[in-house]
Amino acid sequence: MHVTPTKKLFEMYLKKLILCLTALFLAPLSFSAWDDINMTPGVNAIAQEIFGLHMTIFWICVVIGALVLGFMVFLIIKYRKKEGVEPADFDDNPKLELTWTILFAVILVGMAIPATTTMIKAYDDEEGDINILITGHQWKWQYEYMEDEVSFFSNLLTSLDARNNIAPKTENYLLEVDEPLVIPVNKRVRFLITANDVIHSWWVPDFAVKQDAIPGFINTAWTYVDKPGVYRGQCTELCGVYHGYMPIVVKAVSDSEYKDFIQGKRDLKAQQALLTEKLWETDELFAIGEEVYLKNCVACHQVNGAGIPPVFPALAGSEIVMNDKGRQVEILMEGVQGAAMQSYAEQLTEVEIAAVITYTRKAWGNDAGGDGEIVVPKEILDYKNNKL
């Protein structure tokens, strides 16, 4: 059998090529730690069990994949067309086929058993020591502690400047919030998850908790954390424009720290009532209002107040903002029926609402073009009281 020089060269290069491709495939693995490219092992028993299950099925799949690919490479090399060699002509072997069919079934059953036991553990319906109602909004999370009756919103903290590449990006870029969800360690926490508008999904990888937040329905999830720490997650169901900008941060703290947190929230509420009563300067309101605007309003109404008409109206030069403060207060407090503008009565304090209205009435030349009237927190409180 005469092997031509070209064929020999081809063999040489084929082997080199296969080596190169394997290296190419695996190269990225070398410059990252295993942690960077694998699932988190999780911070509690159930998450670790799910991680273990993942690794088991992962390795089974790697082995099967390696066998199939390896066999393929072997076939390519061994059975290349050679001069004078006839291909075999068998085209069937029922016994062999039956054997590997049964083999596949056995492997699958082997995978299904641990998967089932883990699933049953994850679906534990036991009661929680504390219950937290989590509501997904476009585009932020709301947390309400049912036992302690504390409630607040959690917004993305990363600045627009960082997102627009003007300011530098920090380590927790897009994974930081203004108000994390604080939970105590060593207590079973039950989450009641729902949404207020579209479907969102609440995911904290370290807890292996992911449940869809569906408007009109409540889903439950639970966790039990025994290690204090900060755990970050993201919304995992497309929910509109800023789906990628509503992260989750959970802070697990000691029992005493948790009690302080709850008390702090209650004190804050009382403080806010006092703040509403005090006498405010226009500049003070304007400064606070600008901050509030940048955090809550800029996504839709834009930094320059131009909005994205017709869906998000312009505030700069708006008739309501310039000349109708009554209507503007109403919009902030009630939302706009049939439009994306929600009520902010629950999310912002009276000071914040008055401040942001004042800001919009003074910014972008609106005070020159309109009546330039400001709104003080007491007016917001009055509005609330008149309606209740």
Place this chain on the structure above:
Amino acid sequence: MSSIKKSVSKLFLATVGMFLFGFALVPIYDVFCEITGLNGKVTGPTFSEYEDIGNREIKITFTTTNNNGMPWFFDSDRSQMKVKTGEQNLMSYVFTNTTDKPMIAQAIPSVSPGKGAQYFHKTECFCFEQQYLEPGESISIPLKFVIDPDLPEDISSLALGYTLFDITKDQMSKQASN
């Protein structure tokens, strides 16, 4: 020719049948949901007496959510309650129309965990009806419920959540078309 006629009439009947089946689905769904208790929806019959009321204590958590664009004040009179299986319980919800227009609301219940939903019997619930409120009007409505003693052993707490929806527009258009 006649075999074509046969095919055509069979196809025609099948089409009509499928169309009618669509309408029949309305009562079929009601029966199906009642039997399976799916979706935590309301069960029909009232439960006033049980032979064996059991002695299990169940913690009930009440949540209220306003759907987007629903500005009413809507709250339960308490956020949690410890009840015994088999006994009648009473609590109430407050609704206030904080706008300056009359509105109609619908409260949609959801019970969690799903497994326990069919054991949560609401004997009297505002969610059975729509709520019409004038501007500024406020009402307090009772909720009467019983937890079925047959509630599975591994469930010791249930959450009842209500989401309040504004259905003023939908109801107006229905009235207009009538």
Place this chain on the structure above:
Amino acid sequence: MSAVIEGHHDDHHHGPAKGITRWLYTTNHKDIGSLYLWFSFIMLFIGGAMAMVIRAELFEPGSQIVSPEFYNQMVTNHGLIMVFGVIMPAFVGLANWLIPMQIGAPDMALPRLNNLSFWILPAAFGVLLATFFMEGGAPNFGWTFYAPLSTEYAPPTVTYFIFAVHIMGASSIMGSINVITTILNMRAPGMTLMKMPLFVWSWLITAYLLIAVMPVLAGAVTMMLMDIHFGTSFFKAGGGGDPVLFQHIFWFFGHPEVYIMILPAFGIVSHIIETFSRKPIFGYDSMVYAIASIALLSFVVWAHHMFTVGMPIAGELFFMYSTMLIAIPTGVKVFNWLSTMFKGSLTFETPMLFAIAFVALFTIGGLSGLMLAIAPADFQYHDTYFVVAHFHYVLVPGALFSIIAAVYYWLPKWTGYMYDEFMGKTHFWLSFVSVNLTFFPMHFVGLAGMPRRIPDYAMQFADYNMIVSVGAFLFGLSQLLFLYVVLKAIFYGKKATGQVWEGAQGLEWTLDSPPAYHTFETPPNLEAGEAKG
């Protein structure tokens, strides 16, 4: 069971009409096949351009190129175009060209319906693409368009989207009726079902799947239309409905849909591997049963797309088990392809390269699919890039490579000209390397926690995203090379023989290259054993 057509081929030998009317009015399966294939090729570049925009934005963290609003439109339409405008029409084009020739029939059973099925597609996509220029922008709710994001919170163009989807669905349903009628009634005498070529089998089963599920999609979008415009509450909790109902209905369509997008690939790959191994396909009967069982099973697995929706545990376990079951017939097929190559006499022309890559890379996609089937683990994978990696592996080096392989394999038959083998191999190697560079790292960023459908991401995902984007740009460029190879063959290629490939079996290879405008006007004589699948 087959209609014998009396030969009158010596009479009016009219060729095709001249000019544009030829293409507008043609009822010829070869012309219509070409129309579908060129349409799909054009859509590949349009959907591909959208992918380039996505990957350019994801090249680095931060907002660089497009706003989040436009990004969501890109993501949505990239998916819609690739699924409904590239993969499906390409397979229909192959069906049109090949099925009549492979079964010895003169044309499809319903030639005028065939023409209509094609021409409504450019209309539908015209409507869909026009939405980019309308107020509110194009659809932006993902190709899976879950309610209520796609009903109460959708841009006004959602109504055009619904209209376009209805038209695409009608096209598929009509095409499938045509395929089934043709295959069941027009096979040459002596070609029993179990002697049919595997591509024909794969399309017979695919056509049944299409007829079963496209109406379900039509139902879903009609219910959406009702909710948006006629005050119903199918998917609105406020009216007594349920957003999750949408997901059930959509995925009841959606899961068989993805098998619709792969079964014809299985048929193609069987033919190519058989030819270039110079050995008959191993286990023909099991290959047929495997395709049929995959199709049947595909109806009972839909909720594996919904593991985090709050299903009762019994439901989660059922769908986990049924999904895992599909691995068995699929594994049988992979082993049978390998067994065909075993002790064969292999040569590695371009079609064979793409077919072998299909087997290897589809296996990887299938294995990640098996991982996704494990419901508790799926809590960590769902809606992350791990899923994106999985479905791109089965669709790109899976379905798309099989289509490319089919074009290389049958182009000499269709056009009568050989493509440039060196350029073909170059196209292959560039595609193979870049497709893995693009989609393999996605497994890792997904496991590390990167969600889907986001225009910007946290810092730890930056390195891999950059690699993915580079791979994607390279892959996009490589397909321009494919266009060049095809055009070069048509205008400058060497003449091809009738047999074209040494080991090729099947009736189409007994015809001239290119075949006459009308072939098999008399059904062929099958005694010579030409009809082996």
